[in-house]
Amino acid sequence: MGKEVLNLLKLEAALDLRQRAAWGGMLLYVVSAVYVCHLAMKDALAGTAWNALFWIILLFAAFNALARSFQREDQGRQLYLYTMVHPRSVVLARALYNALTMAVLSLLSLLFYALFLGDEPLSRADLLQFVLAVVLGGIGFAAVLTLISAIAARAGNGIGLMAILGFPVILPMLLAVMRASQLALQGAPWSDAGLLFLALAALDVVTITLAWLLFPYLWRD
Amino acid sequence: MKHWWWKFLAVALVLAASITALRTPLAPAIVHVEPATLQPGTRHAIEVLGYRTQFVPNEVIAYIENGGQFVPAGRVDVIDDTHARIHMYVPEGLREDMSDLLVTAPGAGTMRLFDAFYNPVKGSGATHDIAAEMTVHHRKGFAFPNRNLLYETIRNLNFHVPMWFTMMMLQTVSLVFSILVLRSGAELHDRGAVAAVHASLLFAMMGLVTGSIWARATWGGWWTTDAKLNGAAVTVLIYLAYLVLRGSVTDRAKRARLAAIYNVFAYVLMLLFIMALPRMTASLHPGSGGNPAFSQYDLDSSLRPVFYAAVLGWMGIGAWLLNLRYRLARLEILQEDARIR
Structure with a gap:
């Protein structure tokens, strides 16, 4: 199982390397979104609004990035994949790969966001906490959206359906990370934020476990 | 008659509880x-x-x-x-x-x-001018507790809360049907799941309306940002999305399976959300954010029996609704099978 997952992870990475445009697309999406916000908001952002806007951008970036997770392969290749490996390995590898992707993408988003919309709110923040919240949030989005993306792809109805299915289930995650990052921005002590981070990590684990449990029912036709 | 007694019981409980809820005077x-x-x-x-x-x-x-x-x-x-x-x-x-x-x-x-x-000036306890013992009189007759801010709206407890309880019951039934779909793939189970979701959405709407009116009367706004209210909104959105998902797949077996997977996934995440998060954030709503639930207001337990009757009654009505739709689905499946033969 572990080896299967590792091989599948390598396959994902190889596929992504082959289609470098996809990564470029994801990044460009974030940069454009950030720049639009920069043009619209100028410097009128206080801490809370700065935080909220960042998460909204990241949320949409996650939907955009993960929509292709199960949509890029055709039926034939899917069938081939599932005869070779256990479906649970497939979903675990996808979830882990997506988590990695989102962790990197959210850090890059933070970089661009701070560049264009100002890093003034970060000056009073516990930076380690904020980065941890961003990474955990990115992983959480990936955990939730992996299975949602698989369902939407199976239903044969692209990103529109994914947004409808994804928004309500991602809301708990979104509210929790927004709260965690807000606490980090206020420079809250670890004793306050620790429990929230633990809850976030637990939520990530539960979500991936659910995807792992449910996926075998999904791939069969 | 043997099989319907619970329907009569449900209607009787709802009627009795609703009439009592509206007609019982408030305590002075x-x-x-x-x-x-x-x-x-x-x-x-x-x-x-x-x-x-x-x-x-x-x-x-x-x-x-x-x-x-x-x-x-x-x-x-x-x-x-x-x-x-x-x-x-x-x-x-x-x-x-x-x-x-x-x-x-x-x-x-x-x-x-x-x-x-x-009391702007605090000390360490008054030493004189205090009563050694208090005279207590007991009120006669049945009345609801009369509490600050709530006043007459306390009656809404018997309408608002049972709706959410019934909704949660129906959603749990739908979850069980969905798990059965994943195990068996039977169409009847799928129809049962969607029947439970339809009924639960009806109760969710009634819960939202009664809650909104109550919020307006006590908090001053039809809707506030609150952990409990977010939980309610997420729940309604999830089950509406469930219906949209069903609507966008035409193949029946596939629709049943996809909908079941989404139902199980969303139910567990929703449960975590409405159980865990309200305890972490500040809230105006009773029973969350450190606020005690309604039992604190009910010092002489006059609300309790009416409330329990309302909960049981509305749950019975919910079960009846579900029962009707489930039987209808079974008949439709039988009819289709007959046509194919």
Whole structure:
């Protein structure tokens, strides 16, 4: 199982390397979104609004990035994949790969966001906490959206359906990370934020476990 | 008859609970005091406004309670049924920030206005002018608790909360049907799951409407940002999305399986959300964010039996709705099978 997952992870990475445009697309999406916000908001952002806007951008970036997770392969290749490996390995590898992707993408988003919309709110923040919240949030989005993306792809109805299915289930995650990052921005002590981070990590684990449990029912036709 | 008794029971419970909820009078209570700040060590003349009270001259006794100490009033002038003036000396050394007002009279019972007065000067306990023992009268007759801010809206407890309980029950039934779909793939189970979701959405809408009216009356807005309310919104959105997902797949077996997977996934995440998160954030809603649930208001347990009857009754109505739709689905499946043969 572990080896299967590792091989599948390598396959994902190889596929992504082959289609470098996809990564470029994801990044460009974030940069454009950030720049639009920069043009619209100028410097009128206080801490809370700065935080909220960042998460909204990241949320949409996650939907955009993960929509292709199960949509890029055709039926034939899917069938081939599932005869070779256990479906649970497939979903675990996808979830882990997506988590990695989102962790990197959210850090890059933070970089661009701070560049264009100002890093003034970060000056009073516990930076380690904020980065941890961003990474955990990115992983959480990936955990939730992996299975949602698989369902939407199976239903044969692209990103529109994914947004409808994804928004309500991602809301708990979104509210929790927004709260965690807000606490980090206020420079809250670890004793306050620790429990929230633990809850976030637990939520990530539960979500991936659910995807792992449910996926075998999904791939069969 | 043997099989329908529970439907009669449900209707009877809902009718009985609803009529009782609307017709039971509120217990008499003190709703306003003036002034609301105490100056320890001075005499006070406190104007008191009652709701549904019948103050009788010479029978009304009043106390101020602060940190377990009772300060008796010197004299109570009754102006009319609902107005009285309390003359009293407030001793120095009261311990707590807030004091309660207690007004008691034979027949009317003891009325307590929680946190009636603010006490700007704190000490370590009054040493004189306190009552060793308090006179307590008990009210006769059945009445709902009459509490600050809630007043008459407390009746809504018997409508608002049962809706959410019933909704959660139906969603759990739908979850069980969805798990059965994943195990068996039977169409009947899928139809059962969607029937439960339809019924649960009806109760969710009723819960939202009753909640919104209640929020307007007590909090001043039709909708507020609150953990409990977010939970309700997420729940409704999830099940609407479930219906959209079903609508966008035409193949029946595939639709059943996809919908079941989404249902299980969303149900577990929703459960985590509405159980865990409200406890972490501040909330206005009773039963979350450190707020006690309604049991604290129900000092003499008069709400409890009506509330339980309402919950059981509405759950029965929900089960009836589900039962009807499930049987209809079974008939439709049978009819289709017959046509194919």
